[in-house]
Amino acid sequence: MDQRKILITGVSRGLGRAMAEEFIRLGHRVAGCARSPQAVAELSERFPSPHRFDVVDVSNDNQVAGWANLVIRNIGAPDLLLNNAGLINDNASLWNVPPDEFSRVVDVNIKGVYHVIRHFVPAMIERETGVIINFSSGWGRSTSPMVAPYCATKWAIEGMTRALADDLPYGMAAIPLNPGIIHTEMLDSCFGKNAVAYPCAEQWAKKAVPFLLDLGHEDNGDPLTAPA
Numbered sequence: 722m723d724q725r726k727i728l729i730t731g732v733s734r735g736l737g738r739a740m741a742e743e744f745i746r747l748g749h750r751v752a753g754c755a756r757s758p759q760a761v762a763e764l765s766e767r768f769p770s771p772h773r774f775d776v777v778d779v780s781n782d783n784q785v786a787g788w789a790n791l792v793i794r795n796i797g798a799p800d801l802l803l804n805n806a807g808l809i810n811d812n813a814s815l816w817n818v819p820p821d822e823f824s825r826v827v828d829v830n831i832k833g834v835y836h837v838i839r840h841f842v843p844a845m846i847e848r849e850t851g852v853i854i855n856f857s858s859g860w861g862r863s864t865s866p867m868v869a870p871y872c873a874t875k876w877a878i879e880g881m882t883r884a885l886a887d888d889l890p891y892g893m894a895a896i897p898l899n900p901g902i903i904h905t906e907m908l909d910s911c912f913g914k915n916a917v918a919y920p921c922a923e924q925w926a927k928k929a930v931p932f933l934l935d936l937g938h939e940d941n942g943d944p945l946t947a948p949a
C-alpha cells in the first residue's frame with residue numbers, strides 16, 4: 722500500500738495514540754496533536770520526522786490555524802483526517818452539569834472539529850481527494866442517563882458531518898464514525914469499574930486502522946461503525 726498522510730487529533734492517549742502507533746507501524750506518515758506537552762514530547766522522540774506531533778488545543782481556533790499552516794507546509798494536505806480528540810462530562814444529570822463543563826464539552830467535541838475542518842479541508846479540496854472521519858459514538862445515535870452533554874455533541878457530529886458530506890466535491894468523503902466501546906480513560910469516566918470488560922485501544926486499532934484506510938469517496942455521508 723502507498724504511504725498516506727494521516728492527521729489525527731488527540732494522540733496523547735486512548736484511541737488517538739493507538740491509531741498513531743498502528744498507522745506508523747504500517748508505514749504511513751502521521752501528524753498528530755494533543756494538549757499534553759509531555760505526551761507530545763514523548764511521541765516526537767519516539768517517532769521523529771517524517772512524523773510530527775504538536776501541542777494544540779483544538780478548541781482554540783488560532784492554535785489550529787497555526788498548526789494547519791505548519792503541517793500543510795511541511796507535509797502537505799492530509800489524505801485521511803481523523804477528528805478524534807474528545808471530552809466527556811463527569812457523570813451527572815443534565816441539570817447538575819456546571820455551565821463551564823458543558824461549554825468545554827461543546828468547545829472540544831463540536832467546535833474543535835469545525836476548527837480542524839476549517840483550516841485543513843481547503844487544502845484537501847484544492848487537491849480534490851481526501852477522507853474526513855469525525856469521531857462520533859454509540860451515544861451519537863442513542864442516549865443514556867448522566868451523559869447528556871456528551872450525547873448532545875455526538876448527535877451534533879452526526880448531523881454536521883452528513884451536512885459537510887453534502888458540501889464536499891466529488892472524490893472526497895466525510896464520515897461520522899462510531900468507534901465501538903473501548904477501554905480508555907474516557908470509558909473509565911463514564912462506565913466506572915465496568916470499563917475493564919472492554920478491549921484496549923491497541924487491540925481495537927489493529928482492526929480499525931485497516932478499516933479506516935479502506936474508506937473512500939463512495940462512503941461519503943454514511944454513518945459507519947468500526948469493526949469490533
Ligand SMILES: NC(=O)c1ccc[n+]([C@@H]2O[C@H](COP(=O)([O-])OP(=O)(O)OC[C@H]3O[C@@H](n4cnc5c(N)ncnc54)[C@H](OP(=O)(O)O)[C@@H]3O)[C@@H](O)[C@H]2O)c1
Nearest residue numbers: 731733734735736756757778779806807858902903905907
Ligand atoms: N473509548 C470509547 O469507548 C469511545 C466510544 C465512543 C466514542 N469515542 C470517541 O473516540 C474519541 C477518542 O476517545 P478516547 O476514548 O480515546 O478518549 P481519551 O482516552 O479520553 O482520549 C482523548 C484524547 O483527546 C485529546 N484531547 C482532549 N481535548 C483536547 C483538546 N482540546 N485539544 C486536543 N486534544 C484534546 C486528549 O489529549 P490531551 O488531554 O492531552 O489534550 C486525548 O489524547 C473521542 O472523540 C470519543 O468521544 C470513544
